[in-house]
Amino acid sequence: MTYGTEREMTDSVSGGDESVHDVHRYHEEPFWRKYIFATDHKMIGIQYALTALFFLLTGFTFMMLMRWQLAYPGQPIPLIGWLFSDDTMPGGVMVPEFYNQLGAMHGTIMVFLGVVPLAVGAFGNYIVPLQIGAPDMAFPKLNMASYWVYFCGGVVMLASFFVPAGAAKAGWTSYPPLANIETMGQTMWLIGMMFLITSSLLGAVNFLTTIIQLRAPGMSYFRMPFFVWAQFVTAFLLLLAFPPLEAAAFLQLADRLIGTSFFMPSGLVVSGQVLDIAGGGSPLLWQHLFWFLAHPEVYVLILPAMGIVAEIIANNTRKPLWGYKLMVYSLLFLGAMSFIVWAHHMFITGMGTTMGAFFQVTTMIISIPSVIILSGLFLSLWGASMRFTTPMLFALAFLPMFGIGGLTGLPLGLAPTDIPLHDTMYVIGHFHYIVAPGTILALFAGIYYWYPKVTGRKLNDFWGRIHFWGTFICMNGIFMPMFIQGLAGVSRRLYDGGATYDFAANVVQYNELMSIFAWVLALAQIPFFINFFLSIKKGKEVDDNPWKATTLEWTATPTPPLPHVNFETVPTVYRGPYEYSVPDSDSDFTPQNQP
Amino acid sequence: MREFLDISGSLGLPEQASAHAGDIDYMMSLVHLLMLLLLVGWGVYFIYVLIRFRTKKNPVASYEGAVGKYSKVQETAVILAEAVLLVGFAFPIWGVLKNEFPSAEESFEVNVIAEQFAWNVHYPGADGTFGARDIHLIDVLSNPIGLDPDDPASADDVVTINELHLPINRPIVITLTSKDVIHSFGVPQLRIKQDVVPGIAIPIWFTAIKAGEYEIACAQLCGLSHYRMRGFVTVESPDELETWLQDMSELDF
Numbered sequence: 009m010t011y012g013t014e015r016e017m018t019d020s021v022s023g024g025d026e027s028v029h030d031v032h033r034y035h036e037e038p039f040w041r042k043y044i045f046a047t048d049h050k051m052i053g054i055q056y057a058l059t060a061l062f063f064l065l066t067g068f069t070f071m072m073l074m075r076w077q078l079a080y081p082g083q084p085i086p087l088i089g090w091l092f093s094d095d096t097m098p099g100g101v102m103v104p105e106f107y108n109q110l111g112a113m114h115g116t117i118m119v120f121l122g123v124v125p126l127a128v129g130a131f132g133n134y135i136v137p138l139q140i141g142a143p144d145m146a147f148p149k150l151n152m153a154s155y156w157v158y159f160c161g162g163v164v165m166l167a168s169f170f171v172p173a174g175a176a177k178a179g180w181t182s183y184p185p186l187a188n189i190e191t192m193g194q195t196m197w198l199i200g201m202m203f204l205i206t207s208s209l210l211g212a213v214n215f216l217t218t219i220i221q222l223r224a225p226g227m228s229y230f231r232m233p234f235f236v237w238a239q240f241v242t243a244f245l246l247l248l249a250f251p252p253l254e255a256a257a258f259l260q261l262a263d264r265l266i267g268t269s270f271f272m273p274s275g276l277v278v279s280g281q282v283l284d285i286a287g288g289g290s291p292l293l294w295q296h297l298f299w300f301l302a303h304p305e306v307y308v309l310i311l312p313a314m315g316i317v318a319e320i321i322a323n324n325t326r327k328p329l330w331g332y333k334l335m336v337y338s339l340l341f342l343g344a345m346s347f348i349v350w351a352h353h354m355f356i357t358g359m360g361t362t363m364g365a366f367f368q369v370t371t372m373i374i375s376i377p378s379v380i381i382l383s384g385l386f387l388s389l390w391g392a393s394m395r396f397t398t399p400m401l402f403a404l405a406f407l408p409m410f411g412i413g414g415l416t417g418l419p420l421g422l423a424p425t426d427i428p429l430h431d432t433m434y435v436i437g438h439f440h441y442i443v444a445p446g447t448i449l450a451l452f453a454g455i456y457y458w459y460p461k462v463t464g465r466k467l468n469d470f471w472g473r474i475h476f477w478g479t480f481i482c483m484n485g486i487f488m489p490m491f492i493q494g495l496a497g498v499s500r501r502l503y504d505g506g507a508t509y510d511f512a513a514n515v516v517q518y519n520e521l522m523s524i525f526a527w528v529l530a531l532a533q534i535p536f537f538i539n540f541f542l543s544i545k546k547g548k549e550v551d552d553n554p555w556k557a558t559t560l561e562w563t564a565t566p567t568p569p570l571p572h573v574n575f576e577t578v579p580t581v582y583r584g585p586y587e588y589s590v591p592d593s594d595s596d597f598t599p600q601n602q603p
Numbered sequence: 604m605r606e607f608l609d610i611s612g613s614l615g616l617p618e619q620a621s622a623h624a625g626d627i628d629y630m631m632s633l634v635h636l637l638m639l640l641l642l643v644g645w646g647v648y649f650i651y652v653l654i655r656f657r658t659k660k661n662p663v664a665s666y667e668g669a670v671g672k673y674s675k676v677q678e679t680a681v682i683l684a685e686a687v688l689l690v691g692f693a694f695p696i697w698g699v700l701k702n703e704f705p706s707a708e709e710s711f712e713v714n715v716i717a718e719q720f721a722w723n724v725h726y727p728g729a730d731g732t733f734g735a736r737d738i739h740l741i742d743v744l745s746n747p748i749g750l751d752p753d754d755p756a757s758a759d760d761v762v763t764i765n766e767l768h769l770p771i772n773r774p775i776v777i778t779l780t781s782k783d784v785i786h787s788f789g790v791p792q793l794r795i796k797q798d799v800v801p802g803i804a805i806p807i808w809f810t811a812i813k814a815g816e817y818e819i820a821c822a823q824l825c826g827l828s829h830y831r832m833r834g835f836v837t838v839e840s841p842d843e844l845e846t847w848l849q850d851m852s853e854l855d856f
Contacts, residue, residue, distance in 0.1 A: 104827040179824045185801060186784040186825060273802025277782045279719070280743035291785060291800055325656070327664040331674075356787065357798045358805040361694075361701050368693055372685040379681055383674050386645060391665030392656040404653070411645060415638040422688060424696040425631045427796050428616065431787060431822040495615045497791030499822045503830040509818050511617055511791050589664040596664065 037571075045156075047148035048571045052155050053134030054462065057455075059155075060126035063162060064448075065533075067117035070110040072526055077102045078505035079523035095174065104503045108177035109193065111501055113165065115180025116197065119305065120204045121162050123447055127312035128208075128246070129158065131454050132215060132239045134462070138561035139233050141224025141579045141601075144572055146217035154210035161203030168196030179501065181302070184271035184294050188263050189278060198261045205254040208246045215243035224560070226581030230336070231600065233559050233585040234322075234329060237336050238315030241343040242308050249304035249347065256297035263289070270294075292357055299350035307346045309443055310410070311339065313450035314381060317403045320457050321385060323557045324400035325392030326596050328586040335384045338377035345374040355423040356430050364423050371421035378414055382407065393589070393596075397555070398472035402453030405480050406446060413441030416491065434494020437487050445483040452479070455540070460554045464567045465547030471535040478532025485525030489518035556597050559585055563599035608632060620792040620817060620838065622810040623700065627794045630692040637684050644677075704808050705774035712776045715767065716748050717786040717799040719826050722819055722834035723748050724767045726848060728759030741782070761851045765834040767819065768848070769811055770841045776808045787822035790836055796822055811838040 046052055076085050082101060089100025096106040137145055145151045168175040173191035176182065187194050219240045223232070232240075259270040267285065271294045274287030322329045329335065351359065351367045359367075385407055394400070416438040419425040429435065452475075459467050496515045498506040505519040506512035553562040561569075564579035579601040587598040611628035614635060619625055655661065704710075714725035714733060725748055727733045734750050734757020741749035747764065750757050769775050779788055781801040788807075789796035792815075797807045819834035839847070 104830065108824070108827060108829075177827075183785055183823075189784070275738050276801055277718070277738050277741050277749075279783075280741060282738055282741070289802075291802065325664060327666060327668055330668050356796050357800060358803060361698050364697050364701070365694060368689060372689055375685065376678065376682060379678055380674075383677065386649065386652075387669040387674055389649075389652040389656060390669035391661075391667065392652070393661050393664035394653070394657045396657070408642075408646065408649060411642065415641060418638060418685075419631060419634045422630070422634065422693045424627050424693055424700070425634055427627060428631070428791060428794050430796055431789075492615055497617050497789070497820070499789070499820055501824045501829065503827075508831045508833055509820055511818055511820075515615070589666050591666055 042571075045152055047144075047152050049133050049137050049145045049148065049151060050462075050569060050571070050574075052145075052151050053130050053132075055155055056125050056129030056133060056158070057131075059159060059162065060122050060130055063117050064122035064126065066166075067114050067122050068530065068533075070114040070117070072530060073102065074107060074110050074114070075519075075523035075526045077107055077503065079520040081504040081507050105177060106174065107503045108179075108501075109169070109175040112176045112179050112182075112197070113169075116165060116176070116201075118443070119180065119309065120201070121158075121165065123309050123443060123451070124208070124305075125158060126451050127309065127447065128215075128239065128242060129155065129211060131235075131312060131316065131451070131458070132211075132242070135458060135561060136215065136236055136239050137218060137222065138461075138565060138569060138574060139236050139559050140219060140222065140227050141560050141564065141575065141581065142218055142222035143574050145214050146222055147214050148572075150210050150214050154207045154214065157203050157210065158207035161200045161207060164196055164200035164203060168193045168200065171196055181298060182260070182294075183298075184260060184263065184291050185273075185276060187260060187294075188272055189283075195261065195264055198257045198264070201257045202254060202261075205250045205257070208250055209254075212243040212247040212250075215239055216247065219243075224579050224581055227560075227600075228581075230333065231581055231584050233315075234318035234332065234335060234339075235312070235315035237339055238311040238318075241339050242311045245304040245308050245311075245343055245346060249301045249308075252297045253301035256294055259297075260294065292354070295354055295357065296351065299353045300347075303350040303353065304343075304346040306439070306442070307342060309447050311343075313406065313410075313447040314339075314385075316450045316454040316457070317385060317406045318388075319559070320399045320403040320453050321388050322586040322588065323457075323555050324395045324397055324403070325389060326395070326588045327388070327392055328584070328588060329384065330387040330390070331380075331384045332584070332586065335381050338380040338384075342374060342377040342381070345370060345377070349374050352421050352426075355426045359423070368421065368423055375414070375418070375421070382411060382414065397456075398467065398469050398476065399453045399457035401473070401476045402449045402456065405476070406450045406453065409441055409445035409449060409483075413438060413443075413446050416441065428497065429494055431500055432494035433490040433498050433500055436500050437490030437494060440487045440490070444487065445480070449479070449483075452476075452536075457555070458561075459540075459543070459547075460550045460567065461561060462568055463544050463547065464549060465543050466550050466554060467543050467547060468539050471539045475532060475536040475539070478535075479529065482525045482529035482532055486522050486529065489515075489522050493518060556595075558587055558597050558599050560600055564601050605629060608636060610636065617791040618813070619794070620811055620813040620815065621794055622812050623696065624792075624794040626692075626696050630688070630696065633692065634688060637681075637688075641681070700808070704776065704806065710774040710776045710808065711770050712778070713767070713769070714748075714778045714780070715788060715799075716780050716782060717788065717821075717825075718747070718782040719784060720821070720828040720832040721747075722765050722767065722788070722832075724763045724765075724834075725750075726761040726763075726851075727756075728761055728848075728852065730756060730759055732756040734758070734760045738782075759852060761848055763851055765819075766837070767834060768837045768839060768844050770844050771811055771814050771838050773841070774808055774810050776806055778804050778806045780804050784825050785823050786825045786832065789820050789822040790817050791820065792817045793836070798823055811836075814838050814840070 084100030171192045175193040176197035178187040178190050262268040269286040269289040271291050272285050272289045276283040349370045352371045456467055493515045498512045506516050552567045565574050581600045589596045590598050609629050610632045716723040735754040736749045737751050738749050779799045781799040786799040817836045821832035
């Protein structure tokens with residue numbers, strides 16, 4: 009196929025009013041079309057990446073502030089304490105209301121504005137069309153819309169700090185009745201969430217259509233890279249799990265603004281005053297609707313990370329993934345199961361034995377495909393010829409970290425052992441191991457791995473290694489002591505880190521250590537940010553396929569890929585995604601598009 | 604075997620002050636042993652492959668990769684272990700805690716009414732009957748739980764704040780309600796934790812087997828003073844409890 013017909017194909021995709029002859033149209037795009045209201049999936053991917061990195065840093069900064077209060081309760085924050093208003097930090101000392109705001113917004117920002125947009129919006133957008141041989145996403149304008157709706161959601165969330173009494177402070181879970189009686193920040197949170205949910209839904213439709221419809225000739229489902237499979241299942245989860253939360257957010261908004269009582273029972277007395285509400289609602293209804301999303305959301309956080317790790321491990325072990333098909337089936341099973349485990353977050357809300365048995369069994373069942381995928385990644389290392397490149401270091405570290413995160417989910421998924429551990433620091437340790445040293449390390453791996461595709465230059469390896477070791481060690485230093493505190497019974501979301509309680513006396517001292525690790529973790533990100541921005545112009549120049557990879561994004565496109573068309577000719581796919589070290593082959597990798 | 608496998612002493616759990624704490628801790632031990640086994644197993648394998656299969660040591664990768672049934676064996680073992688945990692431990696322990704409530708005669712009953720940010724305790728008094736409560740009678744200082752003075756049953760009731768005295772070695776039933784938002788009634792040493800959901804009265808039961816004073820820690824974010832929503836449980840002999848209740852009723856509102 010030629011350049012010209014390729015253009016026709018793109019035009020038909022993007023609405024098609026441009027001239028077929030004008031193959032270089034993309035060079036003439038005005039600034040705002042190319043960089044601001046971009047419709048090219050690669051530019052949108054970059055927009056998502058930069059915005060999400062900004063929000064990850066913001067969420068992390070909130071946590072660093074909170075960690076001062078946890079390490080040294082009631083002491084003024086040095087150096088920067090005076091920057092804050094008297095409502096939040098009089099005399100530099102954080103008030104409990106502000107602590108709760110930072111806590112709620114840390115969770116919200118990290119999950120909905122940081123990790124998911126980076127994993128799905130950035131990596132999914134940039135890489136999926138390239139890996140399946142598509143010229144763009146199926147609906148470029150919808151893609152633009154989902155980025156800008158996400159952006160608005162972020163603005164609303166940040167703006168909520170500046171409304172009277174500040175941002176939402178009922179936790180990222182926003183349980184009513186507390187959330188319903190909280191100040192205006194909660195309304196902002198709900199509106200912000202509706203933007204973010206809408207954005208994810210638009211994105212999910214786009215991913216599904218793209219992966220189903222726009223695969224290049226020969227790219228059968230079982231020739232798709234594991235990363236594409238992960239994004240495919242993720243898109244299904246987003247599409248099916250988010251609408252109940254959008255509905256729930258609307259209902260909570262109605263409770264707050266127009267006096268309904270969907271989540272408000274009768275007979276509430278707040279500070280001695282009987283609440284003037286209709287009543288008759290159920291606080292637990294919110295929890296069911298929330299966790300119906302938020303459990304699949306856990307897999308939205310982790311599946312793209314697994315996809316990235318799988319790509320990098322196959323590439324750097326120079327051998328096929330072990331059990332590719334088995335892993336894909338596990339992924340599908342995991343996705344389906346993730347819809348019927350949600351109430352394991354609710355064992356101690358008063359759940360009886362029937363419901364308890366159901367959700368414990370489904371929770372144990374869902375651990376099996378996770379074990380299979382992790383085992384598959386571990387076994388892929390057997391017989392390797394392993395290159396310890398910077399992305400590979402991050403990808404390898406993901407495996408034991410995700411392992412710890414997954415294993416510590418076991419006692420939480422069994423109701424009796426959940427009694428002492430529920431809502432303690434053990435839970436915080438568990439899901440942070442999955443999301444921080446798990447997913448975030450994988451996202452870093454992805455940045456180091458695909459950076460050369462985006463810029464034509466590599467990130468510096470020396471600073472990459474400093475970044476890796478600093479991040480890896482500090483993350484463990486932050487999250488490992490949480491298990492010790494949790495087993496001792498220390499609750500989560502405590503403004504003084506548990507200093508009030510005698511039973512916590514032997515473990516509260518870890519708060520200082522954890523906080524120091526958190527601040528050093530921030531220092532360890534400095535080389536990354538310098539490396540990230542300097543290497544755009546100064547990094548070592550590399551060819552189109554610097555990692556000697558097999559998948560289409562490296563083998564069939566120029567670097568960076570052509571705006572709006574990606575490929576000079578539509579690639580044809582002849583083989584599976586990980587044909588490394590094929591016996592009797594001249595080279596240790598056989599690209600998917602090699603006849 | 605149970606003694607051999609019970610590692611709860613090394614897990615840093617609080618002391619065991621209730622009858623069911625030992626069962627929960629034993630199950631906790633087994634789960635953590637399974638986790639440790641998998642972590643150490645995969646850890647040793649991981650370190651080995653990182654050294655054995657680096658490019659220098661193994662310049663040509665194997666297209667075949669790992670062969671053999673190791674993975675299937677491991678996955679089957681995990682499934683079996685989880686089935687044992689479910690059927691042998693999780694179902695029976697949960698079943699006893701949720702369904703096998705002691706009879707009204709043998710148990711000691713008390714109501715706990717949570718609010719931002721305190722635990723109100725309501726004893727039925729000598730007649731063994733709780734007086735009626737009405738939210739419209741609530742007064743922050745004089746009648747925090749809205750006890751109805753016109754109900755004859757409420758005359759001998761005892762109401763305390765953040766002070767929960769309980770008898771040792773007798774099944775206890777606590778009925779939990781909340782006035783405002785969701786709280787969570789947690790006492791680490793007793794291995795109990797129960798969300799207190801407004802609009803629902805949720806009973807829990809346990810038997811305290813060790814005298815002493817323990818802290819009630821709110822485990823569910825309930826507002827700005829969540830972190831210091833602390834109460835105290837005193838587990839004591841029936842005689843001591845009787846004396847204390849007597850003292851309290853004389854201080855009554």
